[in-house]
Amino acid sequence: MVRRSRFTTLAVRGSYDHAESANHLGSLSEPAYLATAQHFESAEAMRAAAAGECDAWVYSRRGNPTVGYLEATVAALEGYRVDAEVSAAVTTTGMAAVTLATMPFLSAAAGAKPNIVASPALYGSTVMIFNKRYGAERDVAVRWVRDPLSVSEWERCIDEDTRFLYAESPSNPMVQLVDIPALAALAGQARIPLIIDSTLATPALMRPLALGADVVVQSLTKAAGASGRSMGGAVIARHDIQARAQPSELTADFAGYLRSGPIRDMGSVLSPFNAWTLLSDIRELRGRVDTMSANALSVAQHLAASDRVAEVFYPGLPTHRSHGIAKRDMWLVDSDVNGREAVNRFGFLLCFRPVGGVRAAREFLDRLNLIWRANNLGQVKSTATIPAIGTHKQVAESGPESAPVPADMVRLSVGLEHLDDIIADLTQALDER
Known part of the structure; x- marks a missing residue:
């Protein structure tokens, strides 16, 4: 029923329905699980949970029910009217989301020096990640497209070592858009993902996945969390994306891969309290x-x-x-x-x-x-x-x-x-x- 609901209904309800409410003494709002870990009834229950064989959250670095409610809501909104399976992973900040949305594609698995092709019309910290953290520190070639509105310039920058295309649409601060369907076509031909930071549009105005993008980045600190009380970020991705020399678990469900691997291991975990306040903000x-x-x-x-x-x-x-x-x-x-x-x-x-x-x-x-x-x-x-x-x-x-x-x-x-x-x-x- 939830997938057939309208956008505002999804924002208000998310994955928290009547049945879920009954598990929480009838609470109308998602509960805030302000706890770091889960108690288990037995050693076997602990083993099964840690192995991912049952629905449990184990430890808040590996997942938390309140954070899960926010991920389900964000995925539903960004995936609204998208003809594909979509899932989301939330992070501590928008910049953590940018890093987690891009870094996994830069592994040495392909056996060549990777490069990324990006619009120069980006938020300042994103430019610094690409130029300093990736370029200067990891020897990743960053190919800045001189005119992001020129699809032919994007095409000329792509080669067999390109790992992804990246743009903000609209961009911060120049509010410049890119032609997402055209870039999606280029990315599809090259068998690489198109990653779009759509923080300024929000899914209320534009959903890049519906236009052909593979991965979307959102800073939930901005319009999604408009009260200004909490920071957060999100990576939302369609299932079965294309990526060069990457394992099947990454391409099958990229957001799920981030939750179970990089976010868990690196610790960029959104607090349940921040997830709870963001859930309140995102409803409207x-x-x-x-x-x-x-x-x-x-x-x-x-x-x-x-x-x-x-x-x-x-x-x-x-x-x-x-x-x-x-x-x-x-x-x-x-x-x-x-x-x-x-x-x-x-x-x-x-x-x-x-x-x-x-x-x-x-x-x-x-x-x-x-x-x-x-x-x-x-x-x-x-x-x-x-x-x-x-x-x-x-x-x-x-x-x-x-x-x-x-x-x-x-x-x-x-x-x-x-x-x-x-x-x-x-x-x-x-x-x-």
């Missing part, structure tokens, strides 16, 4: 992202019309390079049911460059009264930062050509405050003094 994902995205479009249009703003980056604006792809791929989930017309939504994040350069950008940030100066995004509270001195500071200082971030660009995450109040704060902060 669709409605929250709908309102935040509608507000963001109005804010982007307002800024684009201002003579105090030099440039606005938002995929909902016709001037954005990715606007055509966004119009095709970004839709409010289930907005087309019961004969209604589908609704485009373009996300809650936008960037702009105020007139006056770096000084103007910093003065603008300092003048904000309602909007918070913070480096997180996707929260119910609107936040603003300057990526060059915040989220992308390491990248900006190391100066790689692969990830340019304008020094005078402001990143704005639009929250749930009243639109009039958000625009009023932006207006007064942009005014010359």
